[in-house]
Amino acid sequence: MANLPAMPALPVVATSSLNHSRYCCMQLTNGELFVITAPSGGGKTTLVRLLLEADDNLRLSVSHTTRAPRSGEVEGRDYFFVSQEEFRHRVDTGGYLEWAQVHDYYYGTTRTGIEDLLQSGYDVLLDIDWQGAGQLRQHYPSSTSIFILPPSLDILRDRLAGRATDSQHVVAKRLGNAVGEMRHAKEFDYVIINDQLAMALADIQAVIRSVRLRSERQQSHHAGLLQRLTVEENKDCST
Numbered sequence: 001m002a003n004l005p006a007m008p009a010l011p012v013v014a015t016s017s018l019n020h021s022r023y024c025c026m027q028l029t030n031g032e033l034f035v036i037t038a039p040s041g042g043g044k045t046t047l048v049r050l051l052l053e054a055d056d057n058l059r060l061s062v063s064h065t066t067r068a069p070r071s072g073e074v075e076g077r078d079y080f081f082v083s084q085e086e087f088r089h090r091v092d093t094g095g096y097l098e099w100a101q102v103h104d105y106y107y108g109t110t111r112t113g114i115e116d117l118l119q120s121g122y123d124v125l126l127d128i129d130w131q132g133a134g135q136l137r138q139h140y141p142s143s144t145s146i147f148i149l150p151p152s153l154d155i156l157r158d159r160l161a162g163r164a165t166d167s168q169h170v171v172a173k174r175l176g177n178a179v180g181e182m183r184h185a186k187e188f189d190y191v192i193i194n195d196q197l198a199m200a201l202a203d204i205q206a207v208i209r210s211v212r213l214r215s216e217r218q219q220s221h222h223a224g225l226l227q228r229l230t231v232e233e234n235k236d237c238s239t
Contacts, residue, residue: 031057031118032211033140035126035133035188036204038148039178040103041159043194047148048127050201055208059122061114064090067105097139100131103174107132123208130184144211146204147188151195153179 038044052058064080066087075081082090087106090096099108109126117124126136133145150156156178160171185191190207194200211217219226 030121032123032208032217033114033118033126033136033143034123034208034211035128035136035143035145036148037128037130037133037145037181037188038194039150039156039181040174041156041163041178042148042150043159043197043200044127044148046197047194047201047204048125050197051125051204051208054201054205055123057121057123058208059117059124061109061117061124061126063126063128064096064108064110065105066107098128098132098135100129100135102129102131103177109136123212130181130187134187144190144207145188146190146192146207147182147185148192148194148200149182149185151193 036044036048048060052060062076062078062080064082064087066082066084069075069079069081073079084106087099087108090108090110091099095110096108097111097114099106101107107128109128109132114124114126126132128136130147136143137145150159153175157171157175160166160174161168166174192200192203192207
């Protein structure tokens, strides 16, 4: 696919087209929401795949994109590949919970895709950029955000060049964009350095486990047990 022309009607970050009446400041009642962000070449795709393979209660929210599929990518599993016209229509009708322009293409997350998974009790991973993460935070303030950093710019450059799918010009552009993206790491709840893949994976899993063990979630998931324990304690104290 050739580089898409600019879409003047769509700013880089959009929130005004969203209907806030239902979704603004929505509290998670079932599953938990995890946002994972990284610059291109940061290893996010590999880490997300490993997380999903190791955890049956995690589901990936599949984004829409206007770019062409890469080798090995599958429609509906990696992305929903849509035309620029279809993407524009969804933005105009409030179909995306968040959307952003990244490297000349557009990416968006639908409202229903997340809600259906959360209400089914699954914890949901969103693989989105820092712009989308900021939009999502407005609607899900209790979500957990994770930014993945490379150990150095040299290593990031090598990873991008090693893909062998992009020209030198594209690699240079992605590297330049990455510097700007990484400035937003401080806006995230957790920052993880992807130097050794196994360690980075373990760090993300530790974050997910800590969120699942929060008091409010445990009280919700184990309300019956807590009630029985409290009743037993009261009975013992009354005798």
